[in-house]
Amino acid sequence: MMVTRKPYRWMLVAAAMAAVGCSPQSPGNTTAIQPSTSQVEQMQEPVGGLRENKQVYSQDEDGSIVHLYVTVVNEENPELKATTFSEINRSLNGMDANGHDLKAKIIFQEGTAEGPQVGYFGYGESRTNGTIEARGESSRSSQQKSFKIRLLDKAGYWREQRNINLNKHRPDITRVRQKLSFDYFEQMPNMTSLRTQFVHVMVKDLTSHDPNPKFVDYGLYTQIEQPNKTMLQAHGLDRNGNLYKAINFEFHRDEAKIKLANDPTYDKKAFESVMEIKGSENHEKLISMLDDLKNHSIPIKEVLDKHFDRENYFTWLAANILMGNADTAAHNFYLYSPSDSDQWYFLPWDYDLSWGFFEQEAKRSPLVTLGKWEFGISNYWVSDLHSRVFKDPENVKELNEKIEELSAFITTEKTNALLQSYYTNVSQYVKRQPDLYNLPQEVDKFDYEYSIIPGEPARNKVRYYEGQEFPMPFYMDEPKDEKGKLVFTWDHSYDLQGDDLTYDFAISYDPGFTKIYTQVKGLAGTNYAVDKMAKGRYFWRVIVRDSKGHEQTSFDRVELDNTRYHGVKEFIVK
Structure with a gap:
């Protein structure tokens, strides 16, 4: 059954590590590290599959700082509605x-x-x-916002880009997790x-009331390239192909x-609540893939080989697992298919909350507790694609090899x-206003x-293999009143080793x-009925x-009194 799922993003807690080799400055180590010219060597180039033009990165200097100057202006322009910079900064969602x-007019300079x-x-x-506007989701309400700059056609391109994303990454005190991830991806084949x-x-704000405005320091940002047709072309890919950004996409065939x-009932806004369209609007290939995935009479091996590139698929998954980016099961990825x-x-x-971020958050906040399933293959079990793929032991083996x-x-x-x-460069900005x-x-x-960042992949690898021993998570349904009984049902779990489940x-x-109130253990089925209950608020779990004694909770959770309870669902008897 299709269930509307809430976002869930928390990882298993890990102990801090002592960095190996030349470590960053840390408590007890008063020597600040110096810039290194070492580069990550590229892995072996693939024969086929996804072949990106890696030369696009050749002029980048990974540890350098670029200085950008933004002057917000009042210039009359009939094509642009006037917005002050303070309106953007005061807004809780960046919208009117x-x-x-909300977009303000700017002069953009380096x-x-x-x-x-x-x-x-x-x-x-x-x-x-x-123009400049707020960007991101939760970051829009932050006191320090992230911004998107859109260059006008007449302005040309800055570093082959017209959409310039300026990310503050405020939750990440290190400000490096995003960049570290993409610097690694630069060297990966497929x-x-x-x-x-x-x-x-x-920023110099000429829309303010200050009669003598000067440039004001807005601190450190990470500029990240926008995946779009321009990016595809610059990377040697097909700008006319399909490109989608996953918003809430579990590879479910949502026919509504x-x-x-060209369907008379097509609603682009509804479509983009699942996947934003960044390339071609011909959705035939996407629908064909989802139809075949939904059809369980077609072996998953055939679906995977027909509609996906195995090397790319397993590389993407293994990288997410080792980097600790759990927030990629239903969003925070793009799907691309060339037109031929x-x-x-x-x-x-989006990798700013990876590399151990949530493990550290869990140590600081009682709300950020971590479910057993929030790592490895079990994290991806919400997806119709991933859950089908890893019911085949050969695919688990292939992912192990890629890990x-x-x-x-x-x-x-x-x-x-x-x-x-x-x-x-990063520390000097983080440690000042x-x-x-x-x-x-x-x-x-x-x-x-x-x-603690360098040791995360090794710890994540250990947890990945440990997680394969546990049953897979599942969803619990809403209880139903049937013939005077309250009936509780839930989805089947799955065990990668084929062990019996209760x-x-x-x-x-x-x-x-x-x-x-009541409990029963060792049920073989996925339902249980209780006699009609008195009015009130209750909680249930499975x-x-x-x-072998390994246990797992459901995906469901309750947040109450600043505490998160995993595998729990609330219900009201009226």
């Missing part, structure tokens, strides 16, 4: 009353630490050459990356929303080398959190299950166990 993004300079982009420009750059942003563009192919490729997106291959590439030593190349007073933690935690069912007056 009609739900449209320069040095001293200001815009001759020979750099936009020097001498006195007229609007772009995978694209995105150009990234640390940038220092200065996913339709052909029937196959789909996964492209990476081993990538873990020999994403090493502590290489990660340390990249982190060293970032450290001096304006970023200093807006950090998610005390600044003295910066070096510690920086130091279910423990319980109802409680509280989400912590300290006051049990725990699945295999024959």
